[in-house]
Amino acid sequence: MSFYTSLNGLKNAQSSLGTIAHNIANSETYGFKRGRTEFSEMVAGSANANPRTIQGIGASVEAITQNFSLGPLEQTGAALDLAVTGDGFFTLSGENGETLYTRSGSFTIDESGGIVDSNGNGLRVFPVDATGAPTGTTLQTLQIPAQNAAGAAYAGVAVGKDGVVSASYADGSVEPIGMVALASFMAPNGLKPVGSANWQSTGFSGEASYGEPGNGQYGALLSGALERSNVDIAEELVGLITAQRNFQANAKAIDTATQISQTVINLRT
Structure with a gap:
């Protein structure tokens, strides 16, 4: 399950990168309003499950909201x-x-x-x-x-x-x-x-x-x-770094899960 949880994380990071790239590309577009990617947690558990043992299964894109604040x-x-x-x-x-x-x-x-x-x-x-x-x-x-x-x-x-x-x-x-x-x-x-x-x-x-x-x-x-556009380039660049790190972290989680799986498969009795 960790593979698919991290895969969702990769997709979410890509969505965030796409939104930020769109904002930066339109930083000189008159009347443009910046977008922000928002995520929500996903959990799974039956009605009879102990709430203290319910495990999260990743995140999904909740919305890409528009910021209509006044631009310069x-x-x-x-x-x-x-x-x-x-x-x-x-x-x-x-x-x-x-x-x-x-x-x-x-x-x-x-x-x-x-x-x-x-x-x-x-x-x-x-x-x-x-x-x-x-x-x-x-x-x-x-x-x-x-x-x-x-x-x-x-x-x-x-x-x-x-x-x-x-x-x-x-x-x-x-x-x-x-x-x-x-x-x-x-x-x-x-x-x-x-x-x-x-x-x-x-x-x-x-x-x-x-x-x-x-x-x-x-x-x-x-x-x-x-x-002018209400995009703040400095803020977008910080968001770009954050999204990049999130992508790398999820990719590392997949790599770690792969190594664990390989170790289990190579066990000898």
């Missing part, structure tokens, strides 16, 4: 680089109609006037009136008009701390065109990572609740800044 903020100066100072997520409309959530606020304007991320997913906003006040709670994909009602051409865009996106035009007018909608979850650790620093909601995370930037737990917006 990097000033970029670009108007459509956005960072959230609270727990909120940007809401994106995927190319296939799916709803995505992200902490990476690196946006650009596409050829049709939509505000999109690097993968072409559109930023979703609340509709607003002429004063910038929300007029409804139904989210829509933001689209910047190429001209205003007076026929003046689009000149630029700005995003306020309150999330209001304003387009400026050649005639000097500035018009609110939407308010960035931030999503919050009861259990963000239940979100499903889908790559590119994006997540999707699941039954474990609960449904998203939407709110305005600067309101409660959602956090305010910072224009001209991006949230």
Whole structure:
């Protein structure tokens, strides 16, 4: 049994190494949240067994949890680089109609006037009136008009701390065109990572609740800044050494069990 107990230990150490390697590989990924491998003990014993003689049979991976603590903020100066100072997520409309959530606020304007991320997913906003006040709670994909009602051409865009996106035009007018909608979850650790620093909601995370930037737990917006990965390289390297030592210790346990087995097999009567 010691062989399989140590084999589980080897597999667990590999899982831990894989998680740490993933964290280190994404240390420069905007909006990335580090993961942590958690283990649980396995025991076996019948209902009538003496509890003082029940033997452990190893460990298993309990969960790979995500740490959603705020990462460092990097000033970029670009108007459509956005960072959230609270727990909120940007809401994106995927190319296939799916709803995505992200902490990476690196946006650009596409050829049709939509505000999109690097993968072409559109930023979703609340509709607003002429004063910038929300007029409804139904989210829509933001689209910047190429001209205003007076026929003046689009000149630029700005995003306020309150999330209001304003387009400026050649005639000097500035018009609110939407308010960035931030999503919050009861259990963000239940979100499903889908790559590119994006997540999707699941039954474990609960449904998203939407709110305005600067309101409660959602956090305010910072224009001209991006949230960097919350990976701490020093901490990951210490974890890497620990996982390596665990792997070596379990391999040594297998080697010891092999030597004992060989000794028993070579016994002579």
